[in-house]
Amino acid sequence: MLNTLKNRFEQGCKTNNYPKEKPAVFERYRGKPEINKDASLEIIEMCANACPQDAIDKDLKKIDMGRCLFCGTCERVSNGKFVTFTGDFEISTSQRADLLTDGDLPALAEHSKQHFKKLFGRSLQLRQVSAAGCNSCEADLNVLATPFFDLARFGINFVASPRHSDAIVVTGPVSRNMKTALLQTYEATPDPKAVIAVGSCTISGGPFLGSPEITEGLDTILPVDLFIPGCPPHPLTNLHALLSFFK
Amino acid sequence: MTNAFLEISNGEKIERKQIPHLSFNDFHKNILNIVEGGGKVVQYFGYKDDDSSIKFMAVLRTDKLLVTGCDASESYPSLAKTCEPFHMFEREIAEQFGIKPEGHPWLRMVRYHPNYQNKPDVFGNDYKEDIPGNYDYYKVDGDEIHEVAVGPVHAGVIEPGHFRFNCIGERVLHLEIQLGYQHRGVENLLHNVEAKRLPILAENIAGDTTIGHSLCMAQAVEALTSTKVDKGAKIIRTIALELERLANHIGDCGALSGDVAFLPPANYFGRLRGDFLNLSLLVCGNRFGKGLVRPGGVRFNMDDGIRATMNERLDELIPQVTHVLELLFSTPTVRARFEDCGRVSNFDADKLGLVGPAGRASGIGYDARREFPTEHYDKIDIPENKKPSGDVYARAKVRYDEIIQSMKIVRSLINTPIETECVNTSNFDLPASSFAVTVNEGWRGEVSHAVLTDKNGKILKYKVKDPSFHNWNGLAMALRDTGISDFPLNNKSFNLSYCGFDL
Numbered sequence: 156m157l158n159t160l161k162n163r164f165e166q167g168c169k170t171n172n173y174p175k176e177k178p179a180v181f182e183r184y185r186g187k188p189e190i191n192k193d194a195s196l197e198i199i200e201m202c203a204n205a206c207p208q209d210a211i212d213k214d215l216k217k218i219d220m221g222r223c224l225f226c227g228t229c230e231r232v233s234n235g236k237f238v239t240f241t242g243d244f245e246i247s248t249s250q251r252a253d254l255l256t257d258g259d260l261p262a263l264a265e266h267s268k269q270h271f272k273k274l275f276g277r278s279l280q281l282r283q284v285s286a287a288g289c290n291s292c293e294a295d296l297n298v299l300a301t302p303f304f305d306l307a308r309f310g311i312n313f314v315a316s317p318r319h320s321d322a323i324v325v326t327g328p329v330s331r332n333m334k335t336a337l338l339q340t341y342e343a344t345p346d347p348k349a350v351i352a353v354g355s356c357t358i359s360g361g362p363f364l365g366s367p368e369i370t371e372g373l374d375t376i377l378p379v380d381l382f383i384p385g386c387p388p389h390p391l392t393n394l395h396a397l398l399s400f401f402k
Numbered sequence: 403m404t405n406a407f408l409e410i411s412n413g414e415k416i417e418r419k420q421i422p423h424l425s426f427n428d429f430h431k432n433i434l435n436i437v438e439g440g441g442k443v444v445q446y447f448g449y450k451d452d453d454s455s456i457k458f459m460a461v462l463r464t465d466k467l468l469v470t471g472c473d474a475s476e477s478y479p480s481l482a483k484t485c486e487p488f489h490m491f492e493r494e495i496a497e498q499f500g501i502k503p504e505g506h507p508w509l510r511m512v513r514y515h516p517n518y519q520n521k522p523d524v525f526g527n528d529y530k531e532d533i534p535g536n537y538d539y540y541k542v543d544g545d546e547i548h549e550v551a552v553g554p555v556h557a558g559v560i561e562p563g564h565f566r567f568n569c570i571g572e573r574v575l576h577l578e579i580q581l582g583y584q585h586r587g588v589e590n591l592l593h594n595v596e597a598k599r600l601p602i603l604a605e606n607i608a609g610d611t612t613i614g615h616s617l618c619m620a621q622a623v624e625a626l627t628s629t630k631v632d633k634g635a636k637i638i639r640t641i642a643l644e645l646e647r648l649a650n651h652i653g654d655c656g657a658l659s660g661d662v663a664f665l666p667p668a669n670y671f672g673r674l675r676g677d678f679l680n681l682s683l684l685v686c687g688n689r690f691g692k693g694l695v696r697p698g699g700v701r702f703n704m705d706d707g708i709r710a711t712m713n714e715r716l717d718e719l720i721p722q723v724t725h726v727l728e729l730l731f732s733t734p735t736v737r738a739r740f741e742d743c744g745r746v747s748n749f750d751a752d753k754l755g756l757v758g759p760a761g762r763a764s765g766i767g768y769d770a771r772r773e774f775p776t777e778h779y780d781k782i783d784i785p786e787n788k789k790p791s792g793d794v795y796a797r798a799k800v801r802y803d804e805i806i807q808s809m810k811i812v813r814s815l816i817n818t819p820i821e822t823e824c825v826n827t828s829n830f831d832l833p834a835s836s837f838a839v840t841v842n843e844g845w846r847g848e849v850s851h852a853v854l855t856d857k858n859g860k861i862l863k864y865k866v867k868d869p870s871f872h873n874w875n876g877l878a879m880a881l882r883d884t885g886i887s888d889f890p891l892n893n894k895s896f897n898l899s900y901c902g903f904d905l
Contacts, residue, residue, distance in 0.1 A: 159666055162729050165722060166670050181680065181711075183687035183702065207598045224602060226693045231701070231826055240687075283559045287584045289901050290561055291609025291690045294653075297559045298679075301672035315557035332514050332534045332583045333562055336554045362606040365595065368515065368587035386692060387609065390676075 170305045173391065174398055184389070185225040185240035188218050189258035194237040202229035202237045208355075208364070211238075212255065220246060221254040221358035221372075224386035247383045247396035251374055254358070254384055263399040268380060271349060275321050275401045279311045281351075282320035282344060286337050287369060288327025288361075292354040292387040296324065299390055311397055317341075322349035325377075326387075328356040328363045329370035341377055349401075351381040353393065358382055406432035407468035410461075412774040413621040415628065416837045418854065421459070422470045429458065429472035430481065436462050437485050442755050442768075445839060445852045446491040448474055448499045449863035452835075452856050456499055456519070461839050461852060465773065469839065474499065480506040487755035490871055496524045510537065513582040513904055518590075534564075540578045542568040547575070550886060554583045561900035569886055577881040577889075579874050584904035592864035597830035604851075605692045608868055608902035613639070613646045614844025615866070615902075616695035618851035621776055621840040623697035626853065627829045633778075634822030635699035640778040641815050642682065642691050642700075644808040647845040649678040651759075651801040651808075652723060654897050658798055659730055661891040662739040667730045674726070677719055681712055697828035704820045712816050720809050727802050740795035744880035744892035747792055756876045758847020758869045759804065760896050762788045763796035764876075770843035782811055797895040834859045846870060846899065868902030 171178045180186075194216075203211040206229055210222035218229070218238060229238040248254055249266035285293050299306040300313065314320050317340045329337055341350070352373045355361035360371035373379050383396045406428060408421050424432065437443065445461040456474040461467060480503035481488040492503040493512045500521030503509065509524070516529045527533055534554070541549075548569055554562035562583040568576045588607055592600065604619035605612045617639060624631060656671025679689035686694035686702045694700055704712075730736055746756070751764030761768060767788040771779045787803050789796035832855045839852040847869030856862040877896045881889060 158729050158732060162666060162670065162725055165725060166673075169673055181684045181687075183685070184683055185687045205598065207596075207602045224692070225688070226602065227687065227701075284555055285559070285561045285584075287586050287901065287904075289606040289609035289612075290899065291612070291692075293559050293561065294610060295689065298672070298676050301676060302669050303673045303676055313559055327584070328586060330583065330585055332585055333554065335532050335534070336562065336583070340555055356606075362599070362602045363586045363588070363591065366587040366591050368585055386606075386688075387690070389689070 169302050170308070171303055173394060178391065180242055180244060180389070180391070182242070184242055184244070185227050186389070187241050187243040187246045187258060187260070188220070188223070188238050188256070189241055190216055190218065191237055192216050192257065194233070198233050198237050202233050205229060205232045215255070217255050217257050219255045219359070220384040221251060221355060221382065222361070222364070223384065224355055224362065244389045244391045245395045246385070246392060247381060247399070249381055249400065251358070251379070251382060254382055263396065266400060271380070271401055274347060275349070277310050279322065279397070279401050280314045280320045281311065281322050281324050282317045282340065283313055283324045283326070284337050284340050286325055286327040286333040287330035288354065288356045292326035292356070295387045295390050296326070296353065296393060299393060304390055304394060306394070309398060309402070317343040318345065320344050320348070322351055324351045324353055325357050325373055326353045328360045329373060329376065331368050334370065334376070338376070349380040350377050351383065352379045353383045353388060355384055355386050358384060361386060407436075407462070407470045410467050410469055410839065412467060412776060413625045413838060413840045415625045415833070416469070418835045418837050421837060424470060424472045426472050426475060426478055429460070429470060430479065432470065433460055433462065433481065434485060436464065436468065437487070440464065441468075443487045443491065444841060444848070444850050445865055445867055446488060447852070447863065447865045448495045448501065449854060450518070451862070456501065458495070459852070459854075467774065467839065467841070469837070474501055477502040477504050479504050482506050486753050487872065489875070500524055511582065513585040515585060534583060537580055539566045539580070540568070540576060542575050546570055563900050567881070567886055567889070572885050572887065574881045574884055574886050574889070577878045579878055581874070581900055581903050584901040586905065588905040589864055589866060593861055600830065601696050601828070607866055607905065608899045609690050610650055611646070611844045611846065611849060611868065611899065611902060613642045613691045613695060614842055614849040615851070616691070617643065617776065617842045618840045618849050620695050620697045622838045622851050622853045623828065623830060623832070625838040625840070626832050626836055626855070627697070629698050629829055631699050632822050634703070634820045636777045637815055637820050638685070638700045638704055638822060639695055640782070641704070641812055642685065642694055643777070643842070643844070644811050645678055645682050646691060648805060648808045648812070649675050649682070650845040651805050652678060654801055654894060655727065655730060655798065655805070657894045657897070658740070658794070658891065659736065661894050662736055664730070664733060664736050667726050670722070670726045674719060674723055677715065681715060684708060684711060696825045697830070699822060699825040701824055701826070703822055703824055704816070706819065709816045709820070716809070716813055720813070723805060723809065727805065731799075731802060737795070739891065740798055741793060743794040743888055744884050744895065745791065745793045746876055746880050750879050751792065751876065754875050754879065755872050757872050758843070758845075759797060759800040760873050760876050761847065762800045764792035765790050768848070770841050770848050774841050776840070776842055778815070794891055794895040832859045832861065844869060846897070847873065866905055868899050870898040870903045873898050874903065
């Protein structure tokens with residue numbers, strides 16, 4: 156008992172103060188990309204060719220955060236002359252098209268489905284479906300339940316059954332073998348419901364683009380309300396998305 | 403034996419013509435010889451050669467790595483019939499190439515996909531239909547026998563898989579685990595994508611083993627292209643692999659604590675795990691180490707500032723982790739639940755070929771960091787962490803010991819300046835008709851990649867093996883004669899990868 160109490164004192168209170176204060180993230184973290192529109196064509200082309208995900212649109216001078224894995228290759232090859240990744244983790248959108256960006260993102264809180272805020276603003280129950288992928292999106296969703304993030308303080312929980320949930324959170328590129336299970340889970344969720352796509356796999360196929368075993372974009376099979384990009388999205392990215400969209 | 407196998411080193415470039423090519427009978431006989439003498443299977447796979455013929459290749463380990471090959475026929479007598487560790491490998495070959503192992507004790511699908519040869523399906527499946535779940539599970543008959551089916555969508559935020567329990571009352575007689583839901587076609591992508599995508603794919607085979615799989619790929623490519631890696635990069639990669647081990651082991655200890663309803667460590671470890679993920683982010687900008695390892699070295703240095711910050715963080719974290727571990731292991735109710743639960747005997751573990759902490763908990767000392775050291779491991783003293791009891795307690799205790807050791811390793815490696823030339827572009831010009839196999843001790847155990855190139859230097863076969871490929875049967879074995887309510891605890895004590903298995 157004494158040992159338990161001693162540990163309790165040593166641990167202290169570790170819960171962060173987000174959204175009132177933004178917790179510090181280490182400097183090398185790669186968040187929202189910013190584009191220098193004045194970069195020379197040559198440099199833009201070099202970045203586009205080096206990108207393992209072909210996420211850079213040379214003509215529009217934009218980067219598709221839905222395909223991007225935030226590996227930072229473009230920033231490195233161009234020495235930051237075309238793309239730089241900032242420390243800003245608030246990068247989610249309500250429209251797939253908005254992920255193709257030059258660094259300007261619409262304010263997520265002003266999305267077109269404001270009625271969700273009234274419905275789910277005080278209590279939001281989420282059912283997560285892991286549909287292929289690599290398990291790191293799952294890991295960084297799980298972490299939201301730990302004391303540092305403490306998702307439950309916002310009235311948001313992950314629940315065991317789709318019958319109890321208001322939204323499904325999908326991770327992974329929806330393999331052929333998981334498609335039916337995913338669609339059945341969606342069907343089992345009562346209306347009104349929201350669909351949240353977490354991670355570049357879910358949004359575009361991510362690293363598995365081109366495989367016949369996967370679905371390139373959850374929005375091709377389900378109506379997606381919230382897109383959270385990253386590989387995986389930082390837990391704070393997830394938290395920002397959930398709070399801005401539903402609160 | 404001298405002619406039947408070629409002795410190779412971990413991460414050594416071999417010309418394919420040096421690898422013995424036996425008749426199937428000799429292949430079969432010699433492999434069984436080694437395995438019956440205590441050898442283990444590292445890799446066993448089929449591939450389509452330059453001339454379109456299908457061949458088999460096996461990499462075994464004793465205290466050395468041994469490789470050999472043969473021609474595949476339409477069917478062949480199963481090795482799994484006498485030697486269990488081949489069980490899953492033969493199922494995989496049957497699924498990929500439509501070649502039947504005759505007499506295989508449990509010939510079933512692995513990942514539900516048509517074979518690559520357009521041959522009739524060995525399992526009689528029609529893949530135009532949606533077939534996961536259409537699987538003939540092992541059945542137990544009798545009065546009061548019942549089945550419990552779980553998955554693929556589980557109750558928590560975890561990966562999909564199907565678990566079928568055959569029970570009498572609450573006692574589990576048999577558990578069958580059927581995966582394949584996470585199959586993304588990783589190996590076929592590795593054969594076909596542009597070189598720039600290769601390291602990205604390796605990082606995403608299993609996100610919790612990003613460094614383990616990235617190292618296997620990087621070392622294989624470095625071996626084949628004769629690329630040298632500087633000392634600093636080797637140290638940074640070693641730190642990264644140990645940070646990965648720390649984050650996962652700490653997370654597992656927390657989950658184990660949660661599963662026996664002792665909530666303080668569950669919460670503390672949950673948070674502390676995140677702190678260790680953040681140390682990976684400190685180095686490379688990603689909590690899982692994605693973007694760090696590339697053939698030729700690492701993409702990020704560890705300058706004095708990074709080392710100082712990591713040291714500061716460890717000053718705070720190491721005592722906390724140590725104290726919470728002491729709390730967990732000194733609590734009588736925890737010990738009572740961990741001890742004697744889900745025992746896998748040394749005999750069974752050896753027969754199944756368990757690796758990593760699951761193997762060490764059952765008295766199998768194998769640790770690739772000791773036996774086939776890569777990176778900086780030849781200069782680090784890794785203790786033999788084996789335990790005798792084979793229960794949940796032993797699997798937790800292996801993690802306890804490894805957490806303490808890994809914290810010491812990281813601490814000692816960051817105490818001196820680390821200098822490396824960061825890698826921006828890697829050399830992927832692979833030589834023709836060559837072969838390399840790499841082995842690393844990821845946090846779950848032996849991760850291995852094997853690469854074969856064709857006569858034009860293109861990748862002919864890229865074989866990935868996650869330690870989970872060996873260990874899922876260990877979990878099934880642990881559940882035998884165990885209460886079904888102890889499944890979550892046992893499952894966490896193995897904490898295996900679904901996506902690493904499903905590829």
